[in-house]
Amino acid sequence: PSGCHEVVISEGETKGNINFGNFFLGAMLDVEISISPSYREGLPGGTVEYAVDVWNMGSLDDSYTLDATDNSGWGLSLSPSVLSVPAGQKKTATLSVTIPESAVPSTEDKILVTATSQGDQSVSDLDMCIAHVTEAVAPPSASTLKSPADGMITNDNTPTFEWTIGANADSHRLLVDNDPDFTSPEENVLLGATDNTYTISAPGLADENYSWKVIAINAFGENESSTRTFLIDTIAPPTPTLGSPENNAVENILTQIFTWTEPEAGVSYDIQIDNEISF
Incomplete structure (x- = not known):
């Protein structure tokens, strides 16, 4: 009937096809x-x-x-x-x-x-x-350095570096530094999974001693190669002055000593002897 009425609902009771199981004294659980x-x-x-x-x-x-x-x-x-x-x-x-x-x-x-x-x-x-x-993948194997050779002296200041690809590597990092600790590398280049060569761009490296190495990298870690050193020297040594035997000398000895101006440190010489002036 019309008018105001007080209705008491118990938890879990159904009234008018409505279940009040989630209500308690006007509160709701959710x-x-x-x-x-x-x-x-x-x-x-x-x-x-x-x-x-x-x-x-x-x-x-x-x-x-x-x-x-x-x-x-x-x-x-x-x-x-x-x-x-x-x-x-x-x-x-x-x-x-x-x-x-x-x-x-x-x-x-x-x-x-x-x-x-x-x-x-x-x-x-x-x-x-x-x-x-996922597949169990280990860090990559270390690359093997190929060139420049360890201890090489070259007058090419844009050398090409070559190494073997590290197994399971996603990338390779080439480091070239004039300090063996690689704290401030002259070249720090990140290359791809199949890259195994890199050539220095002009104007090239300054005349100096360098160390280089390659780091193979993947998501599970990294592995460094050994370190090699090389020297860049683009300045030709002074022309040596011949000492003995003198020019046009006639000698009657089988063992001859050849002399020339004292060499500079770090310079080596090739001696050529021929019976033809054109060599």
């Missing part, structure tokens, strides 16, 4: 759950972790029981497994997934996490994430 990231990769025998956010969307403080299931039977753990969350707030648990040693690369495990209200077990929410098995 929950939302989300997992991040939704996808992670790991190696066989490894563990991947996810953040499980549980939001209390109701108007009452509540506690939630967390449960995890999967389709591959991998090791699952939730910490903590029960979250007490004030109304309108969020708390986070950690989902750990242990990938079996025997897991085949490229396989996936789908994990479902459910948050269930302890105030009303009909109130729950769930979310899914995926764990993916």
Whole structure:
């Protein structure tokens, strides 16, 4: 009938086809759950972790029981497994997934996490994430240096460097420095996975002693080659002055000593002797 009436509703009671199981004295229980990231990769025998956010969307403080299931039977753990969350707030648990040693690369495990209200077990929410098995890849092998040779002296100030490709390398870094500690390299060049040569561009390197090495790099680490040294000297030495035997000398000895002006440090000489003036 028309007019004002007082109606008393008990928790869980149905009135007019409306179930009041989620209401208590005008309050509501509700929950939302989300997992991040939704996808992670790991190696066989490894563990991947996810953040499980549980939001209390109701108007009452509540506690939630967390449960995890999967389709591959991998090791699952939730910490903590029960979250007490004030109304309108969020708390986070950690989902750990242990990938079996025997897991085949490229396989996936789908994990479902459910948050269930302890105030009303009909109130729950769930979310899914995926764990993916990757290939076990090691750091790359070290490159072997080919040229310039160790200790080489050259008058080419735009030398070409050559090395072998590091196995499993995604990139190679060439370092050339006039200090053997490579603290401020003259050349610091990042090259590709299949690059094994590099030529210095003009105007080139200054006359000096240099050290060089190559670092092979991939996502799992890096590996350095040995270090080689070389000298660039683009200034020709002074012309030597011949000493003995004198020009047009006639000698009657089988063993002849040849002399010329005293050499500079670091200079070597080739002596040519011929019975033809054209050599």
